[in-house]
Amino acid sequence: AQTVTQSQPEMSVQEAETVTLSCTYDTSESNYYLFWYKQPPSRQMILVIRQEAYKQQNATENRFSVNFQKAAKSFSLKISDSQLGDTAMYFCAFNSNQGAQKLVFGQGTRLTINP
Amino acid sequence: NAGVTQTPKFQVLKTGQSMTLQCAQDMNHNSMYWYRQDPGMGLRLIYYSASEGTTDKGEVPNGYNVSRLNKREFSLRLESAAPSQTSVYFCASSEYVGETQYFGPGTRLLVL
Numbered sequence: 001a002q003t004v005t006q007s008q009p010e011m012s013v014q015e016a017e018t019v020t021l022s023c024t025y026d027t028s029e030s031n032y033y034l035f036w037y038k039q040p041p042s043r044q045m046i047l048v049i050r051q052e053a054y055k056q057q058n059a060t061e062n063r064f065s066v067n068f069q070k071a072a073k074s075f076s077l078k079i080s081d082s083q084l085g086d087t088a089m090y091f092c093a094f095n096s097n098q099g100a101q102k103l104v105f106g107q108g109t110r111l112t113i114n115p
Numbered sequence: 116n117a118g119v120t121q122t123p124k125f126q127v128l129k130t131g132q133s134m135t136l137q138c139a140q141d142m143n144h145n146s147m148y149w150y151r152q153d154p155g156m157g158l159r160l161i162y163y164s165a166s167e168g169t170t171d172k173g174e175v176p177n178g179y180n181v182s183r184l185n186k187r188e189f190s191l192r193l194e195s196a197a198p199s200q201t202s203v204y205f206c207a208s209s210e211y212v213g214e215t216q217y218f219g220p221g222t223r224l225l226v227l
Contacts, residue, residue, distance in 0.1 A: 004157075033213065045158075045205060045218035091157050097213050102173055103148070105157025 002027045004094050006106035013082055014114050020067075021077045021109050023092030030054075033095040034068065035103070036077045040088040048090070051075065053097075079111075087113045117141055119219035121206050127225045128196045136191040136222050138206030146212045147189035148173075149181060151202040152221075158205060164189055165212045196226045 003026045013019045025034070036048040051059045051068050058066050063083075067076045079086055092106040119140045128134055140147065145166045150158040150173075160173030164183040178200060180192045189208075193200060203223050207216040 033215075035215070037218075043203065043221045045207075045221075047215060047217070050215055093157075095213055095216075102160045102163065103150075103158070103207075103216055105159070107155065107157050 002029075002094050002096065002104045004092055004104050004106040006090075006092055006109050008109045009107070010110045010112070012112040012114060015082060015084060017082055018078065018080050019082055019111065021079075021090050021092075021111065023075045023077070023106055025073050025075065025092070025094045025104075027073070027094065027096070029096055031097045033097065034066075034075045035093040035095065036064070036066070036075075037091045037093060037105075038086075038088045039091065039108075040085075045091075049077065082113045084113050084115060087111060119206055119208055119217055121204075121219040121222050123222060124220070125223045125225075127227065128193075129227055130197060132196050133192065133194050134196065134224075135193075136204055136206075136224075137188070138190065138219060139188045140206075140208040140217075141187065142208060142210075142217065143186070144208035144210050144217075145186070146209045146214075147183065148207040148209075148216060149179075149189070149191045150205045150207065151175065151200075152205060153202050161191065161204075163212070193224075196224075198226045200224065201226045 034051045038046045089108045148163040149161040162181040206219040209216045
């Protein structure tokens, strides 16, 4: 079974700084999807970024980018020029592309952006 | 375009009571999902429906039943609520299984 591990339960940075959230996963599959979701205090789950495993190019979405290392099974999220509104729980998630697909989540990283 | 909607937002039940959580999506998605989120944990899949007319168990299905009423609606039923089912429940949908999932706002359930 796939597992997703986020080793940083909490992080805190100053506004405008760059921060990187770590995620590792375990799978024997070669084709899959990886996601970062943001959950602000409102509890709404918001998609931040998505990466398809067959694509070598790292996904980017404005201030958010990923460092996808397939061989190392690592998928970190970089937030540049952090803003107060980035304060949230961040979840890394894995989705298989075969069999009984389901989204497997990590335990989350609580990120606080300080003014 | 409301996306994924869930009702109710909050519910208190007594042990042994039953209730149904409702979910609807207006994105014409084929696949729908129910998750629960407990403190300090990520979301765990309860049941999913890959397409209209099909449902399958996820990671934590015990104590729950689901109905895919039509393409838009996917309900989750607790037949006899237990305190261990106190949680926040999220519904999600995607165009197909494996594609990006879009989440509803969640239902907070407290079982006393």
